[in-house]
Amino acid sequence: MSTDEQLVKKILTGQTECFREIVSRYEKKVWAIAYKVSKSEKDAEDIAQDVFLQVYKSIHVFREESSFSTWIYRIAMNKALDWKRRYERKAAYDVNGEFGHTADKIQLLPEQKLLKQLEQEELLSIMNKxxxxxxxxxxxxxxxxxxxxxxxxxxxxxxxxxxxxxxxxxxxxxxxxxxxxxxx
CATH class of the missing domain: 1.10.10.10 (Winged helix-like DNA-binding domain superfamily/Winged helix DNA-binding domain)
Known part of the structure; x- marks a missing residue:
């Protein structure tokens, strides 16, 4: 069985089929990192795909300053956190052009909903000014x-x-x- 570093060298010399071995070694851990951040199996799968795509595109920049596993886990965490930021940004501005996640609106008391709606309207009004x-x-x-x-x-x-x-x-x-x- 080849080490991670040996597999990387093989991939860099054109033996791209060795990348499958990298994926099989790390797919569960990468998925677990993505799931921990996203709390969604489907989103974790999407994030994991993005991670392996990024690893494949960037494998030539792996410098062996740290272990390969550390490098791939860092990419996984960065991709998961990027996903979370995008998700939170989308949740802050829903399809109707209102700020606030729909789930948040359900849990609010009527008075809180009214205050939040007024604040949202004020924010949009300011933005438009x-x-x-x-x-x-x-x-x-x-x-x-x-x-x-x-x-x-x-x-x-x-x-x-x-x-x-x-x-x-x-x-x-x-x-x-x-x-x-x-x-x-």
């Missing part, structure tokens, strides 16, 4: 989940300009909303 250049960046980044580079390409502006507009937009929204807490 922003200059277009800020509003577009906020929508693309938080609701469409575009990267800075994708926003840059979409709007035809520099990545640094995207960063600046996003920073300023969040500052304006905090100012208008009257809260010092960080917008997420």
């Amino acid at each position: 922003l200059p277009d250049k800020y509003c577009h960046v906020i929508k693309l980044y938080y609701f469409n989940e575009y990267s800075y580079q994708e926003i840059s390409n979409e709007l035809g502006i520099a990545v640094k300009t995207v960063e600046t507009r996003l920073y300023r937009a969040k500052g304006l929204m905090r100012k208008y909303f009257g809260k010092e807490e960080e917008l997420r």
Whole structure:
């Protein structure tokens, strides 16, 4: 039985069928990491697929500074945490354009629902008062989940300009909303 490092070397020399051995060695542990974060079997499967795709694409950058298992588990954790951030961002802005996860609304008392709805309406109202250049960046980044580079390409502006507009937009929204807490 080959070691992980031997399998990596074989893969790098063109013996890509050795990647199956890597997958069979780590699929349960990678899936377990993904499941621990996502709490969903289907999402854990999707995350695990992303992990192995990333491992396959990036195997040439594995430098043996740590063990292969540590490297693959780090990729798994990063992919799972990326998934969680996207999931939370989507949960914060549902299909109806309202902030807040649908499950959260069910558990709230009527008074709490009303307060939350008013807060959501105020937040959307504030966002719509922003200059277009800020509003577009906020929508693309938080609701469409575009990267800075994708926003840059979409709007035809520099990545640094995207960063600046996003920073300023969040500052304006905090100012208008009257809260010092960080917008997420």
